[in-house]
Structures are given as structure tokens and as C-alpha cells.
Amino acid sequence: MPAIHGNIQGLKPSQLQRLEATWRQHVRPDEVVSPELAGHLCALTQETGRQVGVLVDRRGDIEHVIVGDATRLDLPDIGRMRAGDTRLRGLRLVHTHLKDEPLTPDDITDLALLRLDLVCAIETRPDGQPGKVYLGHLDPESVGPRERFWKTRKASGLHTLDVDPVALAEELEEAFGHAIAGREVTPQGRALLVGVALEGRAAAEATMVELRELARTAGIEVLDVVFQSREQIDPRFVVGRGKLEELNQQAMRRFADMIIFDHDLTPAQARHISDHTSLKVLDRTQLILDIFAQHAHSAEGRLQVELAQLRYRLPRLAQRDEGLSRLTGGIGGRGPGETKLEIDRRRVRDRIALLEKRIDAVGASRQVRRKQRVRHDVPIISIVGYTNAGKSTLLNHLTDSDVVVEDKLFATLDPSSRRLRFPQDREVVITDTVGFIRALPRTLVNAFRATLEELEDADLLLHVVDASDPAYRLQMEAVEKILQDLGLQDTPRLLVFNKSDLLEGGVEGVMALLEAHASEGVPISARTGEGLTELLLRTEELLWHEGKALTASGRSFQEDSVPY
Numbered sequence: 389m390p391a392i393h394g395n396i397q398g399l400k401p402s403q404l405q406r407l408e409a410t411w412r413q414h415v416r417p418d419e420v421v422s423p424e425l426a427g428h429l430c431a432l433t434q435e436t437g438r439q440v441g442v443l444v445d446r447r448g449d450i451e452h453v454i455v456g457d458a459t460r461l462d463l464p465d466i467g468r469m470r471a472g473d474t475r476l477r478g479l480r481l482v483h484t485h486l487k488d489e490p491l492t493p494d495d496i497t498d499l500a501l502l503r504l505d506l507v508c509a510i511e512t513r514p515d516g517q518p519g520k521v522y523l524g525h526l527d528p529e530s531v532g533p534r535e536r537f538w539k540t541r542k543a544s545g546l547h548t549l550d551v552d553p554v555a556l557a558e559e560l561e562e563a564f565g566h567a568i569a570g571r572e573v574t575p576q577g578r579a580l581l582v583g584v585a586l587e588g589r590a591a592a593e594a595t596m597v598e599l600r601e602l603a604r605t606a607g608i609e610v611l612d613v614v615f616q617s618r619e620q621i622d623p624r625f626v627v628g629r630g631k632l633e634e635l636n637q638q639a640m641r642r643f644a645d646m647i648i649f650d651h652d653l654t655p656a657q658a659r660h661i662s663d664h665t666s667l668k669v670l671d672r673t674q675l676i677l678d679i680f681a682q683h684a685h686s687a688e689g690r691l692q693v694e695l696a697q698l699r700y701r702l703p704r705l706a707q708r709d710e711g712l713s714r715l716t717g718g719i720g721g722r723g724p725g726e727t728k729l730e731i732d733r734r735r736v737r738d739r740i741a742l743l744e745k746r747i748d749a750v751g752a753s754r755q756v757r758r759k760q761r762v763r764h765d766v767p768i769i770s771i772v773g774y775t776n777a778g779k780s781t782l783l784n785h786l787t788d789s790d791v792v793v794e795d796k797l798f799a800t801l802d803p804s805s806r807r808l809r810f811p812q813d814r815e816v817v818i819t820d821t822v823g824f825i826r827a828l829p830r831t832l833v834n835a836f837r838a839t840l841e842e843l844e845d846a847d848l849l850l851h852v853v854d855a856s857d858p859a860y861r862l863q864m865e866a867v868e869k870i871l872q873d874l875g876l877q878d879t880p881r882l883l884v885f886n887k888s889d890l891l892e893g894g895v896e897g898v899m900a901l902l903e904a905h906a907s908e909g910v911p912i913s914a915r916t917g918e919g920l921t922e923l924l925l926r927t928e929e930l931l932w933h934e935g936k937a938l939t940a941s942g943r944s945f946q947e948d949s950v951p952y
């Protein structure tokens with residue numbers, strides 16, 4: 389016989405015995421609760437002053453017996469439902485209330501979170517007999533995010549309650565199946581995005597557009613975007629406790645399997661939030677790391693991403709099992725008393741050390757290649773810019789190559805270098821690199837340091853901006869900031885306003901705008917090729933200014949030097 393769940397402290401032995409007897413009750417499949425069971429639960433409630441409930445399966449067998457306090461029941465952990473599953477739990481909650489009251493917010497939370505077939509609350513009358521009955525079930529027809537997602541029914545007593553719980557549950561499941569069938573299948577899951585508006589809603593919404601793009605790139609379907617305006621981040625849950633509960637319910641109702649925070653979570657926050665929800669909890673950095681992991685193809689790229697992921701995970705690992713000390717002492721020569729957590733942590737650290745060594749080795753051969761290039765005295769142009777700005781498209785167009793171009797963030801992770809020949813037989817090496825993003829995770833910057841170091845050799849940075857993006861100014865600032873962090877503020881650069889074809893007046897329109905604002909920059913369309921001639925002219929001017937190149941590295945190449 390399974391144990392009674394919940395608050396049994398202080399109960400008399402006779403009361404415990406009668407609670408145990410609950411296991412022997414059975415309910416007909418076509419009734420929500422039998423009169424005997426209702427009478428039994430109400431009598432216990434009358435005597436103990438506590439809510440008493442049972443979880444009943446579709447055959448009518450009792451699976452759990454639960455005791456709460458005067459106002460609520462804490463249900464046992466019955467595990468998570470599989471993501472995207474349109475079924476209900478196959479269990480209904482039948483429990484008592486101490487007085488005549490409708491379903492409480494806690495009842496609704498249980499209904500939604502555990503995806504119960506049904507929640508039933510029975511009034512305990514002052515004489516200890518069952519009184520009014522309140523039912524609630526999920527509503528497959530509710531669609532709007534802020535719409536009520538459950539339906540309730542009320543009966544004056546058990547005898548007037550005319551509900552076949554199994555038939556109802558099957559009907560609901562069919563309706564949920566239809567509701568979800570029309571949707572696109574997303575392999576990586578469905579998410580709710582959560583943002584905290586600290587500096588007003590407009591700013592939060594702008595960054596949320598980007599989070600949405602990141603999610604889309606990662607193959608995640610975004611079900612809804614939720615904001616909370618706050619003065620500051622909640623130290624435990626980022627958003628307020630009530631908001632979290634609301635999110636939780638919404639996630640359940642809409643078959644979401646994760647929430648993604650636009651705010652980076654501390655290890656402790658991540659833990660608190662996942663303790664309070666039944667969902668996978670991600671933050672922006674993790675999402676970016678996942679995308680990098682999906683897009684890393686070269687050996688070096690993979691090493692770098694794994695390193696970044698492990699560095700991100702290490703402090704979280706340390707948080708997770710605090711207080712839990714499972715002894716595994718003595719195995720494989722490890723000292724006795726070492727906890728599983730310590731072993732995990734050490735494994736991760738060992739792996740990190742190994743990855744660092746390997747990356748160093750790859751970095752060394754990269755250095756050799758770099759030196760060779762430098763020795764040849766060919767100017768190097770690096771294309772930098774926000775992710776998805778069109779850097780690879782530009783490289784392809786200029787050099788007739790076929791670097792992968794995609795309408796995804798971080799399509800390029802591995803740098804590619806190509807030769808580019810100017811008129812008068814001048815030649816340069818032009819490189820395309822990983823895109824930047826606002827608040828680029830530090831673990832990634834560090835892991836990609838080797839790749840980014842190549843930028844130090846650049847004699848000219850082409851900073852490509854997606855001029856068609858409403859957030860282009862913020863993106864430019866983010867790129868400038870990262871360039872500064874990399875110590876590249878003194879490298880000559882040229883602003884390139886790309887995707888001009890998407891703007892009114894095309895390249896000429898943008899040119900006029902730039903002139904009107906006395907702003908520097910060359911408008912182009914890397915897609916159509918418009919403006920590229922002008923771009924090459926400006927590039928040439930900058931590199932071979934007065935017959936000599938201006939180089940950040942102090943190198944110089946003569947106008948007539950013969951490359952390679």
C-alpha cells in the first residue's frame with residue numbers, strides 16, 4: 389500500500405487508520421466520485437480540519453491519498469508530461485474544501501500544471517456531510533493568452549452531478565489534438581519568452597524581437613511573449629512569484645515545454661525557477677550557446693563551443709546538488725567521501741582543461757598561417773558586424789565564393805578567407821567572421837578568442853550594418869563595443885550600410901540620407917551587388933592612401949608590391 393502524501397503530522401492513530409482505509413474505496417468509471425467516498429473524505433475533513441483528497445485514475449482506482457491543511461493540498465510529484473503530448477494525465481483530483489467555496493487558484497494551478505482530467509472540490513457541511521460540488525477542467529477552445537483557460541461547473545449536491553469523467557476527458561483530448569494538429573512541427577520544442585521591462589516596455593520589446601529571432605534560429609516555436617514591468621529583477625525568480633505561476637499555467641495549457649528568459653539567469657535563479665515550474669528553463673546565453681552548437685562545423689568551432697558550454701555549466705553544476713552528498717568513495721582510486729557532485733565537477737574541469745589544450749594546439753597552427761599571410765605583405769580586410777547583417781553575402785559577392793548564407797543568426801562560425809583582386813593588380817585577403825550580438829556571452833568571447841584574434845591582423849574592418857533593421861543603431865553600438873573590448877578601436881574601419889534594396893530609394897536613397905546627416909558610410913546591397921563598385925573604390929583609397937597603405941599593425945605594402 390503506498391504512503392499517504394502530505395500533512396499527516398499530529399493526526400491521531402485512529403484518524404491515520406481511517407485515512408489508510410481510503411485505499412479500499414473504488415469509484416465507478418462513469419461517476420466523478422461515489423457517495424461513499426465523498427462521505428468518507430468529508431467526515432475526515434470535519435474531524436481533522438484539513439483538506440483531504442484522492443487522485444483517481446480512469447478505471448476508478450485510487451492512486452494517491454493526500455492530506456493538506458485548512459486551505460490547500462500539496463499534490464505528490466507525479467512527473468512531467470512528455471513535451472507536446474495532447475493527452476491529459478488520466479487522473480482526476482477529488483478533494484474536500486472546509487466550507488462552501490468555488491475552486492481556488494491553487495486548484496486551478498494543479499489542474500493546469502499537472503494536466504489533470506478534472507478537479508473536483510466538495511464542500512464539507514458543518515454536519516460533516518458532503519455539500520455542494522465544484523468541477524473544473526481545461527478548456528481546449530480558449531486561445532488568447534490572457535483568456536481563461538478552464539471551465540467550471542457547479543452542482544447543488546452529488547445527486548445532481550451528471551458528469552461522466554472519462555468521456556469528458558476523452559472529448560477534451562480529442563479537441564486538444566485538433567487544436568495542436570494544425571501547427572507547424574518544431575523539433576526543438578515550444579517556448580514562452582519572458583522579458584523584464586526595466587527601462588520601459590519599448591526597450592524590452594526591441595530586445596525581445598531579437599530573442600524571438602534567436603529562438604527561431606534554434607528551431608524553437610515561440611508560443612507567446614510575456615513582459616513584466618518591474619523596478620528591478622527579482623533576486624529569486626527574476627519575475628514576480630505570481631507572474632511565474634501564471635507563466636506556468638499558460639505553458640501547460642499551450643503545451644509549451646520551456647520558458648526562455650531574455651535576462652541571463654544566475655545559477656541560483658535558474659534553480660529556483662525550475663524548482664517552481666515543470667518546464668525547461670533557458671536564458672538568452674544558453675540559447676545562443678545552443679545555436680552555436682548547432683552551427684559549429686569545423687573541428688575548432690566544435691571545441692570552442694563545447695568549451696563555452698562547459699564553462700557556462702560549471703557554476704550551475706555546483707549549485708544544483710548543494711547539500712546532497714551521495715557517497716561514492718573509493719572507486720577508481722578517488723579519495724573516500726567524494727560526492728557525486730564533486731566528481732561531476734571534476735570531470736567537467738578535466739574536460740575543460742583538455743579542450744583548452746586542444747584549442748591551443750589548433751591556435752598554434754592558425755598562428756603559423758597568420759604569420760605566413762603577414763609575411764606576404766598582403767593587406768587584410770576583415771568583415772565584421774552584427775549577426776545576420778549580410779557579411780557572408782558580401783564576401784560571396786565580392787569574391788565569387790559560396791560561404792553559407794542563411795536567414796539565421798550565427799550562420800557563420802568558422803572564419804573564411806578569400807583573395808580579392810583590385811584593378812591594377814592589387815590584391816587583398818578578405819575574411820568573414822562570426823557575427824556579433826548585443827551582450828555576447830563572455831564564455832563565448834573567451835572560447836572564440838582564437839578566432840577573434842585574427843581580427844588583430846586586419847588592416848581595415850568593414851563594419852557591415854543591416855540598414856533595414858529597425859534596431860540597426862543599437863546593433864552598431866553593440867559591434868563597436870565588442871571591437872573595443874577586443875582592443876581594435878584603432879583599426880581603420882569603414883561603415884557599410886547593407887540591405888539598402890529593402891529601403892525606400894534603394895542605395896541612392898540611403899546615400900542621400902547619409903549625406904544629409906553628414907554621416908560616413910557606403911550604402912550597398914550585397915544581394916543585388918549595387919554599390920559594390922563604390923565600396924571597392926573607398927576600400928582602395930583607404931588601403932593605398934597616397935601610395936602607401938595605412939596599416940594598424942605598422943606594416944606597409946607598397947603600391948607596386950607584387951603579392952604572393
Ligand SMILES: Nc1nc2c(ncn2[C@@H]2O[C@H](COP(=O)(O)OP(=O)(O)OP(=O)(O)O)[C@@H](O)[C@H]2O)c(=O)[nH]1
Nearest residue numbers: 775776777778779780781794798799800823914915
Ligand atoms: N534583401 C537583402 N537581403 C540580404 C542582403 N544581404 C544579405 N541578405 C540576407 O540576409 C540574411 C543573412 O545573410 P548572411 O550573409 O548569412 O549574414 P551574415 O552577416 O553572414 O550572418 P551570420 O553569419 O549569421 O552572422 C540572408 O538571408 C541573406 O540573403 C541584401 O543586401 N539585401
Ligand SMILES: [Mg+2]
Nearest residue numbers: 779780799800
Ligand atoms: Mg555569415
